[in-house]
Amino acid sequence: MEKELNKILENTLHIFNLTHIPIEIEIPRDESYGDLSTPIAMRLAKTLKKPPKIIAEEIKKNIYENYPHIFEKIEVAGQGFVNFKFKEEFLLEELIKIIANHRDYLNFDIGKGKKVLLEFVSANPTGPLHLGHGRGAAVGMALCNIMEAGGYKVFKEYYINDAGVQIKKLGHSVYARYRQKLCDERDYPFPEDGYRGDYIEEIVLNNELSSLLKEYNLCKDTFEEISSLVNNLSCQLMLKDIKKDLADMNVHFDTWKSEKELYDKGMVQEAIEHLRDKGLIYEKDSALWFKSTVYGDDKDRVVLKSNGEYTYFASDIAYHKYKLDRGFEEIIDIWGADHHGYIPRISSALQALGLHSENFNVLLIQMVTLLRDGKPVQMSKRAGEFITLREIIDEIGPDTTKFLFLFRRHDTPLEIDIEKAKEQSADNPVYYVQYAHARISSIIEKAENLGVKLDIQKIKPSNFRLNEDELRIVKKILSYPMLFKSTVKTREPHRIAFYLYELAGLFHPYYHKYRVITEDRDITLSRLALCICAKIIFKEGLTLLGVSAPDKM
């Protein structure tokens, strides 16, 4: 609907010898202002040196004359808005088009095949995923689906931080627990900064670890002797759990990139050399520094410490270089909001490597707090007391978990009330939306059983009989493209979730007020068409969010 208006406005402005004018179209707040509206006359007032109302009148007159079959009413209002009300017939034609070819309606070519690397979750494999990771996973997966529907080519990658001291701590913790549990050495010292969570014990008691270490005598060999083996195995087992959590959330990655591999293949050194060749690396206090200030960072950053070790930032540079080397044109990283301070330095590195800053985007994911009985559940990672993503998925199910993660802008803190999430009531938006889909499915099924079937080839707008409530739903459905485009542009998946919630909020009352299957054949077919369309949208939206769209509940 907005696409047609856009074209019409473009043609109209062309008549006035105006080309390449950005056309804004919006849905007016108040229904009485029409279906769509444009403030274009106010925009043009300056260039044309005419009052906006005069311009608006000219636009109105012109469109009225040339497109009498599309508009019911065109009005000039306010300071110069042009408000459009479509003819019912036009709206219904649009509806039929959706049913006839919904892929065409739901997919867009905003990205024009642009290759995007989307990196998300990337949690250190030193413990189970927590809620924040889950939120990042949900947002990442949804964003990927959305951008692909928007014509981008998106690759999803998980970066495994398996090279640093954290992995050593993990291995050391596992080793110490092993001595304590399986070697009868209850007093074996546990590393002070080790990981104390129960999951360490689970790794130790896991038969897989024991069997993999059969050839070694862990009770005799010192940690130093077998550390690399234990570190590695612990990391592998941890990753296995992480992969399972993500798989159960239906989150999948195209590639899992290991940090350790970057070192083993000399890519870290290579990346630093590359920057050195560009004159962006210098030595100070026997350390190597990257001139990130050249690209707007507050201060230069160390890449090679004076003790000869690379910083975490060094491997990050190498990793992001690797992203570019594979030909990706846009880099999107999804991070916890506590990492926001890293944006300038990574952005600097990418710019130094030749990427324009607008092609690097970071989505920051804010904290998730869990409420039980209305009170926040205290979490402390050091003491090993925290609620894992796994526990929440098991308790409230993956669909609810994902939807709740996506029912808020990603950069604002989120509270999840676990009692409410389990309630499966109106407090729980995911059920509200899914239920609308299930209800529609049930209606369509019933109609089929009664032998009522919509023949899309034969149906014409003149067959339709839709009332005011129904037209409101039709318009909401027809506004999907606008919503979708804004979601792609802003990279804010929550907009889809809110849209679906609003659509469900129109459908449920409608369902309650009217019956779809009636004695009147035309009315039945009309309403059925509306239902089929709504179902297409619910299904699409939920799928984009990674949430299931059940036919029965």
Place this chain on the structure above:
RNA sequence: GCCCCCUUAGCUCAGUAGGAUAGAGCACAGGUUUCCUAAACCUGGUGCCGCAGGUUCGAUCCCUGCAGGGGGCACCA
């Protein structure tokens, strides 16, 4: 001290890349089931959009300052 984010109805939050008279849900009160799924629906009313300036035809939205809340500052990861 410096940087980032947040501040909208009693509560939780939207607000369509600057538009018209700022919206939902919850909570609270009352009601609805012979009917395609009651996990639903209907009827009730609320706002110094944190404060103060600025930009302009127009600001909840952009800029500056201030206040309150959260997060971050490293040759940690």
